[in-house]
Amino acid sequence: MGKVFVFEHPLIQHKLTYIRDKSTGTKEFRELVDEISTLMAFEITRDLPLQEIEVETPVQLAKTNVLAGKKMAIVPILRAGIGMVDGILKLIPAAKVGHIGLYRDPETLQPVEYYFKMPSDVQERELIVVDPMLATGGSAIEAVNSLKKRGAVKIRFMCIIAAPEGVEALQKAHPDVDIYIAALDEKLNEKGYIVPGLGDAGDRLFGTK
Ligand SMILES: O=P(O)(O)OC[C@H]1O[C@H](OP(=O)(O)OP(=O)(O)O)[C@H](O)[C@@H]1O
Ligand SMILES: O=c1cc[nH]c(=O)[nH]1
Numbered sequence: 001m002g003k004v005f006v007f008e009h010p011l012i013q014h015k016l017t018y019i020r021d022k023s024t025g026t027k028e029f030r031e032l033v034d035e036i037s038t039l040m041a042f043e044i045t046r047d048l049p050l051q052e053i054e055v056e057t058p059v060q061l062a063k064t065n066v067l068a069g070k071k072m073a074i075v076p077i078l079r080a081g082i083g084m085v086d087g088i089l090k091l092i093p094a095a096k097v098g099h100i101g102l103y104r105d106p107e108t109l110q111p112v113e114y115y116f117k118m119p120s121d122v123q124e125r126e127l128i129v130v131d132p133m134l135a136t137g138g139s140a141i142e143a144v145n146s147l148k149k150r151g152a153v154k155i156r157f158m159c160i161i162a163a164p165e166g167v168e169a170l171q172k173a174h175p176d177v178d179i180y181i182a183a184l185d186e187k188l189n190e191k192g193y194i195v196p197g198l199g200d201a202g203d204r205l206f207g208t209k
């Protein structure tokens, strides 16, 4: 079963409060999503492998660590996932970026894929699929299905707010995928929105409502 990590860092929790607030406008919402994504990237990279090298300090030779150069890619689910990419790239600047276009049909809540473009070596990369919202889990499950179809094997999923229903569904469909969350909310409402949530992440990021 995939592990679930909830990032309870005070800075993340503080910023989350302001993206939930309906009076927060597009500019500030976008900036906060960017900042939260950077903070989450700091937490998610805790297990990156290191290798020991030697450098000469002004005093003497020191054995010290550098990143071992893991191949990574960030995979935003369009549209809303785009809002998380730059914040993550600030900490992992060499990561490649693949895009999956998916929208959730408002009636059926089923995901509809309209775009897919990955780095050519996707099979070798460690992938972090990102989307601010994990609601029913349909979009995340479909995104991971599409990646696995192209041979991806190392996949993690990172979102800002998740509903318990979505976490359970994603764990069941893809038990090999660990899930990283800033806030695990109460439930879904009858329209499939996360409660209390923050509303429609894509609309709030891009000002389309
Ligand atoms: O877990 P689910 O029930 O599938 O819902 C979550 C999905 O819904 C939202 O996207 P939306 O369909 O609104 O598309 P958008 O990003 O273009 O606004 C959100 O960004 C997720 O991708
Ligand atoms: O609460 C929700 C659920 C799905 N998608 C969103 O953007 N928000």
Ligand SMILES: [Mg+2]
Pocket (backbone or CB within 6 Å): 080, 200, 201, 202, 203
């Ligand atoms: Mg949306």
